[in-house]
Amino acid sequence: MSHPGTPPSARLTAAPPPSVKVRAPGKVNLSLRVGPLADDGYHPLVSVFQAVSLFEEVTATQARDGAGVSLTVEGPQAEAVPLDESNLAWRAALLLADHTGISPDVELHVRKGVPVAGGMAGGSADAAAALVACDALWDTGLARAELLELAGQLGSDVPFCLLGHTAIGTGRGHLLTPAMTRGEFHWVFGASETGLSTPAVFSRFDELTSGAPASNGLDDDTALMQALRAGDPTALGAALHNDLQEAALSLRPELARALEIAGEANALGAIVSGSGPTVAALARSRQHALAVAARWTAEGATDSVWTTTAPAPGARVVS
Ligand code: C5P
Secondary structure, eight states: OOOTTSOHHHHSOOOOOOEEEEEEEEEEEEEEEEOOOOTTSOOOEEEEEEEEEEEEEEEEEEOOTTOOEEEEEESTTGGGSOOSTTSHHHHHHHHHHHHHTOOOOEEEEEEOOSOTTSSSOHHHHHHHHHHHHHHHHTTOOOOHHHHHHHHHHHOTTHHHHHHBSEEEEETTTTEEEEOOOOSOEEEEEEEOSSOOOHHHHHHHHHHHTTTOOOOOOGGGGHHHHHHHHHTOHHHHHHHOEETTHHHHHHHOTTHHHHHHHHHHTTOSEEEEOTTSSOEEEEESSHHHHHHHHHHHHHTTOSSEEEEEEEOOBOSEEOO
């Protein structure tokens, strides 16, 4: 409809601000071997990470000049996620802006798809997704290696959420080498409504090992790496390992029952995921994964169950 006398520009609806949506995966540690606490407050570790097809989705929308960062969150357990600068996605936007000299004016919207505070790197996936989304939104031109470096400053698991697939992590877990795998693995995750604090689990680990853990490195994971290369889920199930499991179980004894039930349901292997409290079971097939999930639900062993496949790609722009 025409409006005589109104200039054409005033009749046009303003274009929506530019926006980028990025998806980043959660992870499971197929193996997690932890050394003694170092002077920097971290434990050196050797871990085999696998990204799973449970994704966090972060949308970054350009905000007006000087608006700063804002954050909204939706999805399961969204109420447990901080909405301020303590949120890793928020910190990712600030870090990237600071590094590139860009004004950090962005609205971040997070859609949760990974259990919160569950040892599956959901918060780290948010940071990885926010980094990639803001990087694309602001067209920074940073190399992938620079983004990985920034990711490592945000948290030990953030670089892996950027990279995805399967990788061996050393250092704090942030120095990554991609690992070769074949085929698709079927996972079941049992999450708890109450998360576990990663530092608390590491401290319990220190107490239990009296500061002198037995871990002797990646040699222990030869069978695991072979299983991955062969795409052999039975061998992979038998090779799963988590040095933090005993610490997580001592803080949450009821998780032991979930692991036992997975065994009764013939899971190929079952472990606490990372620092927990999520438990992970490897299944033969999608049907088998659903059967394990049904047992956990029927016995009330976990608050929620999630079935998925792995490996999954790292953080990438979806629109
Ligand atoms: O790196 P991120 O911030 O995720 O680590 C959270 C906490 O977990 C650290 O402050 C530290 O207490 C513990 N941690 C550790 N050794 C690692 C990774 C994390 O002790 N390799």
